[in-house]
Amino acid sequence: MIVNGQVRGASVPPETTLLQLLRDNFNLTGAKLGCDVGDCGACTVIVDGQAVNSCLMLAGQAEGRQILTIEGLASRERLHPIQTAFENSGALQCGFCGPGVLLSAKALLDENLNPSTQEIRDALSGNLCRCTGYTKMIEAVQDAARLLREESRTQLTHARTEATAP
Amino acid sequence: MNEHSRVLERDELEIAETLRSPDVDLRLPAVLPREPYPIEPLTPDARQQTRAVGQRATRSDARLHGLGQTKYIDDLSFPGMLYARIKRAGIASARIKRIDTSAAEAMPGVMAVLTGKEIPTNSFGPTFQDQPVLADPIVRHAGDGVAAVAAVTEQIANEALAKIVVEYEPLPAVLDPVAAMREDSPKVHAPNSNIYATKVVRKGDIEKGFAESDRIFEARFSTQMIEHVSLEPHAAIADWDANGRLTIWATIGRITLARADMARTLKLPMSRIRIIGTIVGGNFGGKNEISQEPALALLSKKTGRPVKGVFTRGEEFTATTTRHPIIMDYKTGVSNKGRILARQIRLVLDGGAYCSWSATTLGKACILSPGPYKIDNVLAEAFVVYTNKTMTGAMRGFGAPQVCFAYESQMDDIAKALGIDPLEIRLLNAFDEGSSSPTGQVLHSVVVKESLRKAADRFGWEPRS
Numbered sequence: 287m288i289v290n291g292q293v294r295g296a297s298v299p300p301e302t303t304l305l306q307l308l309r310d311n312f313n314l315t316g317a318k319l320g321c322d323v324g325d326c327g328a329c330t331v332i333v334d335g336q337a338v339n340s341c342l343m344l345a346g347q348a349e350g351r352q353i354l355t356i357e358g359l360a361s362r363e364r365l366h367p368i369q370t371a372f373e374n375s376g377a378l379q380c381g382f383c384g385p386g387v388l389l390s391a392k393a394l395l396d397e398n399l400n401p402s403t404q405e406i407r408d409a410l411s412g413n414l415c416r417c418t419g420y421t422k423m424i425e426a427v428q429d430a431a432r433l434l435r436e437e438s439r440t441q442l443t444h445a446r447t448e449a450t451a452p
Numbered sequence: 453m454n455e456h457s458r459v460l461e462r463d464e465l466e467i468a469e470t471l472r473s474p475d476v477d478l479r480l481p482a483v484l485p486r487e488p489y490p491i492e493p494l495t496p497d498a499r500q501q502t503r504a505v506g507q508r509a510t511r512s513d514a515r516l517h518g519l520g521q522t523k524y525i526d527d528l529s530f531p532g533m534l535y536a537r538i539k540r541a542g543i544a545s546a547r548i549k550r551i552d553t554s555a556a557e558a559m560p561g562v563m564a565v566l567t568g569k570e571i572p573t574n575s576f577g578p579t580f581q582d583q584p585v586l587a588d589p590i591v592r593h594a595g596d597g598v599a600a601v602a603a604v605t606e607q608i609a610n611e612a613l614a615k616i617v618v619e620y621e622p623l624p625a626v627l628d629p630v631a632a633m634r635e636d637s638p639k640v641h642a643p644n645s646n647i648y649a650t651k652v653v654r655k656g657d658i659e660k661g662f663a664e665s666d667r668i669f670e671a672r673f674s675t676q677m678i679e680h681v682s683l684e685p686h687a688a689i690a691d692w693d694a695n696g697r698l699t700i701w702a703t704i705g706r707i708t709l710a711r712a713d714m715a716r717t718l719k720l721p722m723s724r725i726r727i728i729g730t731i732v733g734g735n736f737g738g739k740n741e742i743s744q745e746p747a748l749a750l751l752s753k754k755t756g757r758p759v760k761g762v763f764t765r766g767e768e769f770t771a772t773t774t775r776h777p778i779i780m781d782y783k784t785g786v787s788n789k790g791r792i793l794a795r796q797i798r799l800v801l802d803g804g805a806y807c808s809w810s811a812t813t814l815g816k817a818c819i820l821s822p823g824p825y826k827i828d829n830v831l832a833e834a835f836v837v838y839t840n841k842t843m844t845g846a847m848r849g850f851g852a853p854q855v856c857f858a859y860e861s862q863m864d865d866i867a868k869a870l871g872i873d874p875l876e877i878r879l880l881n882a883f884d885e886g887s888s889s890p891t892g893q894v895l896h897s898v899v900v901k902e903s904l905r906k907a908a909d910r911f912g913w914e915p916r917s
Contacts (some may be wrong), residue, residue: 301607315527316520318733320683321765328683356520369518376510381517382683382733388518416683416734 287348289314290358298345304338305329307345308355316356316385320414327413330386331355337393339412356385359392367433368392368426375426379417387413391427399435401427513731524733525687525701526762533689534563536751536761537609538586538597538744539616540771544840545625545638546591548618551599555615561608564754565616566600566747572719578709578741580648582641583806583843585717585746591620592640592805593840595770597744602751602759625840629802630779632837640805640838648803649811651818653832655890661794661829665785669866673782673858677802678775680847684733685768690748691758698749699726702742705735710742717746737846738772741808773845776813776836777802780821780858785829790870790877797821799834799855801844808845810836817851822890823859824900825881830890875908 287294289312296311308314308331317340320328324342331340332354359366365373368391378384387410394401394409401409406427410420516522553565568574568588575581587596599616603609624638631637632646640646662668689701698720704710707729715722732739744761752759763771778801785794799817803810818834867877882900889895908914 309527314520315523318524318684319526319762320685323765325765326683356518360519365515365518369515372518373510373514376508376514378511378514378517380683380732380734381513381522382524384517385520414683416681416736 287351287353289353290355296345300344300346302345303341304331304333304343304345304348304353305340307348308340308353314355314357318382318385320382325414326383327386327390328383330389330413332389332393335393335396337390337409337412354389354392356388359388366392367437368395368430371426371430371433372423375422375429377418377422377426383413383415387415387423391423391430394427395431395434399431399438401431403428522731524684525689525703525730525760526684528689528701528730529760530689530691530758532757534602534604534751534755534757534759535606535609536600536602536744536748536759537606537613538747538761538767538771539599539601539613539618540594540767541587541591541596541598541618541620542594543591543620543622544594544627545623545640546620547623548587548589548591548598549621550617550619552617553599555617556599556601556612559603559608559612559615561604562601562612563604563757564602564751565612566602566750566754568598570750571717571746573717576713576717576742576746577807578706578713578809579811580807581716583808585744590623592838593770593842595767595772595842596805597747597771600744600747600751600761602755602757627839627841629777629800629837629839632839633800633835640840646838647835648807648838649814649836651815651832651834653818653822653830653890655827655831655892656794656829658794658796658829658831662783662785662796664787665793666788667866667869668783668785669862669869670781670783671862671865673780673861675775675778675780675854675857677777677842677844678847679769679772680734680736680738680774681768682732682734682736682738685763685765686739686743686772687760687762688745688748689758689760690745690752692749692752692756694756697724697726698752699728700745700749701728701730702745703732703735703739704729704742704745705732705740709740710745713742714746714749717742718749736848737809737850740846741773743772770842773808773843773847774804775847776810776817776844776851776854778817778851778854778858780855782858782862784862784866786866786870788870790866790872790880792825792827792881794829795822795827795832796830797832797834797855799832801834801836801851802841803836803838804841804843805838806843808843809850810844813844813846813851816849817855819889819891820852821855821859823856823863824883825859825878826883826887827881827890832890875904875913878904 318328320326324339329341406424568586571585574584577583601609601612626632626638691699707727711727748759748761781798783796814836821832822830867874883898885898
């Protein structure tokens with residue numbers, strides 16, 4: 287399978303969940319074990335563009351697929367705009383639910399760069415938080431959406447300037 | 453030898469050890485003398501706001517949280533680390549007749565099994581030391597641990613739990629706190645009474661107050677048990693090294709208290725215990741005392757390897773502390789104009805099987821139960837009782853939210869019955885600057901009325917009422 291852009295493989299017992307594979311075999315401990323039954327969303331990762339509870343997915347089911355974990359969100363040079371926005375909005379207190387929330391938000395913003403508050407609520411509905419509450423998270427996702435829209439606009443302008451340059 | 457000093461006899465040593473406190477004479481010369489506290493207070497004057505209010509602040513650890521780089525306990529692992537699981541009783545009240553761990557011990561991959569008998573001092577607790585690490589021989593609630601297993605994988609540990617055979621002799625259980633107060637009810641901690649702490653707050657003359665009242669309102673309010681449900685379950689890693697030194701990585705909020713408790717349960721000098729408080733994934737009062745840590749420490753001692761224990765979500769609900777359910781009887785005498793003249797309160801806190809922080813919660817609930825109102829005649833009595841249920845302990849507010857629900861609900865009832873606006877009746881009775889609380893404390897920087905008015909203005913109370 288491809289994890290955060292790298293081909294990774296491991297030989298594990300058939301009952302191993304994707305979460306256990308990521309945490310124990312690949313040492314990607316960003317995804318957390320909160321409830322182990324798919325209620326809390328702390329284990330959320332993105333599989334082929336879709337946010338999934340990795341505690342409910344068997345490692346075998348992820349074979350050959352694209353996995354994105356929180357460790358793969360930022361590049362070496364810069365934070366992902368969602369991370370910047372969550373930090374600036376104070377949307378991460380204890381941070382245990384954070385990786386899951388950020389990835390649910392990422393899956394939403396990949397589909398829709400201008401989500402309504404209700405759409406954000408729906409996208410985060412599978413992620414439980416006990417410290418921060420959801421108001422600041424929704425603000426953060428809106429901020430991140432704004433940052434991403436601006437980015438794609440500048441990229442477009444750049445592309446046009448390059449195209450028209452002699 | 454100096455006439456002022458002498459060598460202590462062996463039997464005097466222990467006493468001297470307990471008397472030793474952070475004495476200036478014991479400090480190393482390199483340590484600077486202690487500075488007195490700054491005389492100028494750093495707190496602003498009453499009704500003055502610091503410049504920090506209204507500013508947006510970011511957390512210093514938020515970036516690592518967002519990057520997924522924060523290491524919580526479950527994210528740590530050590531070479532040779534074992535996984536521990538605890539077998540829960542699953543029965544509310546019983547005597548353990550026999551525990552057979554032989555089948556579990558024979559399993560490949562199981563490195564050690566621990567029962568309550570092997571724990572040096574099998575009790576702990578922040579107020580009363582009434583809680584066993586592993587029940588022996590009395591089980592007092594279904595979440596009590598009866599045996600612990602350390603195995604090379606979590607799955608083997610789980611399978612080993614199923615192979616431990618425990619024979620119980622069921623005992624009568626008491627689940628209703630009011631019934632538990634009766635003399636003839638089954639005793640959770642026999643032979644002691646189930647009522648294990650009480651508090652009474654008395655002010656003025658309650659009989660006179662009721663006699664002067666035009667109307668008397670009586671109501672019973674009750675709240676339910678609430679679990680903190682911090683997203684990170686209780687987790688700890690214990691490493692008892694070959695030198696006999698114990699290191700614990702724990703999610704506990706009060707690590708110094710935990711260290712003292714650990715020293716007591718393990719009969720180990722405190723100087724041999726090191727507790728590392730890691731980043732906590734939510735506490736809310738639920739991680740303020742030790743729980744599985746002594747068992748992990750002993751499993752580590754038995755195996756010579758680090759042992760990690762993480763509660764399942766189910767254990768979080770059955771085997772860790774919760775918020776007290778309180779049965780609250782309120783009797784309030786008011787004048788026809790809505791002025792409260794007397795208030796009598798009786799609180800019965802369901803303490804669950806063990807004390808934990810119940811005595812603290814009881815005190816705060818009792819003191820705050822009359823509400824932020826000027827009442828000349830108050831009688832508040834509070835009891836906390838043992839029942840065969842999950843123990844209750846600290847949770848945000850220490851009993852204050854429960855009583856707030858009761859007195860504010862009754863304020864609404866009174867306002868409705870007298871035909872007074874709910875905001876008006878609160879403004880009529882609320883504390884002023886210099887009012888004295890039911891315990892006689894004179895209050896300063898009281899802004900409850902201003903806050904109420906401002907809030908009512910902001911959310912548009914007038915048009916709604």
